[in-house]
Amino acid sequence: MIEGRVKARLASRRNITSALAVFTVEPEAKIRFRPGQYVALGIRDRGELIERDYSIVSSPHEDFLEFFVERVDDGHLTARLFELETGAGVLVKSPGGMFFLDRESGHPHHLMIATVTGIAPFLSMVRTLAIDGGKGMPVGMGVTLLHGVSYADEFGYDVELRRMTTHHPWLTYIPAVSRPSETSAWHGETGRVETLIEKTLDSLQWTARDTTAYLCGHPGMIEQGKKILLDRDFPQTQIREEQYWEET
């Protein structure tokens, strides 16, 4: 431990695009968290600790921490993170956040809406449901995951999620591309992900009476998505949000 942070090693990196990558990190001590939470990842640079929050992709059942990170132009932490070699040291601060799966309301339906890396906490939730389900714990809910990106090569987890849907009938995955004209091979949903909320609720026949909604990632998507859900009579208490940055 250094200054309340656990020392960890960058174990692997999988490039999705030049600005998106999946990192796995092995902490020296077990870090306990709940699906949906985030940790601060820190890098020391010339004596200065640079630290930012990242939602955890992995399930608490897995032995490593996994993150889906977008490199921000001139970003203090991400510029450095994307230059690290595997084996490099990072620091992990204890988990935070209350962006949990709603198990209290008893709602049978859960609509999760993400932009790009905002899929991270939902992956932790669905991986955990799948692992627990495999151990005989009934999932007892339907989960639909709407994932929006600009270009079709930015999903990062589409292969895993499509595979999961074939094994887990409780899971529906709907990827959407907002700039399809520049992505000739795309045959799926198009448009900004929040524009699919109403269509998805209608086709599933999920309503504000029986559904909890979750929004994660881009501040603009969260604002627009929330408006759409409020207009569909979702009470604020049935809309959970995790915003990654402030709109300037």
Ligand SMILES: Cc1cc2nc3c(=O)[nH]c(=O)nc-3n(C[C@H](O)[C@H](O)[C@H](O)COP(=O)(O)OP(=O)(O)OC[C@H]3O[C@@H](n4cnc5c(N)ncnc54)[C@H](O)[C@@H]3O)c2cc1C
């Ligand atoms: C609870 C929480 C969970 C988060 N989880 C993730 C995650 O799983 N994956 C991930 O990539 N990021 C995540 N973030 C964002 C992350 O904490 C950093 O803000 C981001 O990586 C940029 O850090 P930086 O030091 O490189 O940029 P900074 O030097 O801090 O500059 C950030 C500025 O760039 C702008 N910006 C443009 N695009 C982005 C963007 N995609 N993210 C943040 N700022 C942006 C904003 O105006 C922001 O003020 C999360 C944030 C929060 C609050």
